[in-house]
Amino acid sequence: MTVLVTGFGPFGTEVVNPSGQVAESLAGTELSGERVEGVVLPVSTGRVATLVVEALERFRPRLVLTLGLAAGRSAPALERVAINVRDFPIPDVDGEQPGGGPVVESGPDAYLTDLPIKAVLGAWIDQQIPGYISNTAGTYLCNQVFYLASHHGRIHRTRVGLIHLPSTPEAAAVSHRSGERPVPTMDLGLLERAVRLAVQVSLRHEGTDIGLPAGSLC
Ligand code: PCA
Numbered sequence: 496m497t498v499l500v501t502g503f504g505p506f507g508t509e510v511v512n513p514s515g516q517v518a519e520s521l522a523g524t525e526l527s528g529e530r531v532e533g534v535v536l537p538v539s540t541g542r543v544a545t546l547v548v549e550a551l552e553r554f555r556p557r558l559v560l561t562l563g564l565a566a567g568r569s570a571p572a573l574e575r576v577a578i579n580v581r582d583f584p585i586p587d588v589d590g591e592q593p594g595g596g597p598v599v600e601s602g603p604d605a606y607l608t609d610l611p612i613k614a615v616l617g618a619w620i621d622q623q624i625p626g627y628i629s630n631t632a633g634t635y636l637c638n639q640v641f642y643l644a645s646h647h648g649r650i651h652r653t654r655v656g657l658i659h660l661p662s663t664p665e666a667a668a669v670s671h672r673s674g675e676r677p678v679p680t681m682d683l684g685l686l687e688r689a690v691r692l693a694v695q696v697s698l699r700h701e702g703t704d705i706g707l708p709a710g711s712l713c
Contacts, residue, residue: 563637
C-alpha cells in the first residue's frame with residue numbers, strides 16, 4: 496500500500512512553492528511501513544482534474560495528503576472541509592479564472608476530511624510544532640484538488656486530507672514585493688517534519704478523531 500503526497504508548483508507571485516518541495520522530498524521514502532509517492536501538480540484547474548484521477552488509479556493509495564502553500568498563514572493548517580466551488584481569487588497558470596462553478600458537476604456540496612486532524616494537531620503540539628485546524632480551504636486550486644481526491648478516492652475508501660503550509664524563509668524572500676512586509680514563515684525542514692508526522696498519525700489512528708477542542712476562527 497502507498498501514501499500519496501501531492502504539492503503544487505509556482506503560481507501568481509509565488510516563484511517557489513514549499514508544498515511541491517515537501518512532496519518531492521518525501522517521495523520515495525517509507526513512513527510507518529508505507530511507501531510514499533510524491534506528485535507535484537501544476538496550478539491549473541483544467542489539468543489537475545485528469546492528473547488527480549490518474550495518480551489515484553496509478554498508486555491506489557491508502558491515504559492521500561494534499562499540500563498547498565497559503566502565504567500569509569502563520570503555521571500549517573489542517574483543513575476540515577473541501578467544498579464543491581471553484582471561485583478563483585487570481586487566474587491559474589493557464590490564465591483560467593472560474594467565477595463560482597462547481598469542481599464536480601452534480602457532486603455533493605462538500606466533503607469533510609477523514610484524517611484524524613485533532614490527533615495530528617495533538618502530535619504536532621507534543622513535538623513543539625505549531626499548527627491549527629482551519630475550517631476553510633478557500634475556493635482555489637488546493638480546495639479543488641482536495642475535493643477531487645475526496646470525490647474520486649471514496650470508491651476505494653481512500654482517506655484524504657489537505658494541509659495548507661505557510662511560506663518558508665526562502666519562498667518569502669524571493670516573492671517579497673517592495674513596499675510590503677514579508678509574510679510569516681517556517682523552516683522547510685520543520686514543515687517536512689509536520690507533514691511526516693501527519694502521515695504517521697493518520698496511518699496509525701483508527702476510529703473517530705480525538706476530542707481536542709482546538710478549532711480556529713478562520
Ligand atoms: N496554494 C493555492 C493553490 C496552489 C497552492 O500551493 C491554494 O491555496 O489554493
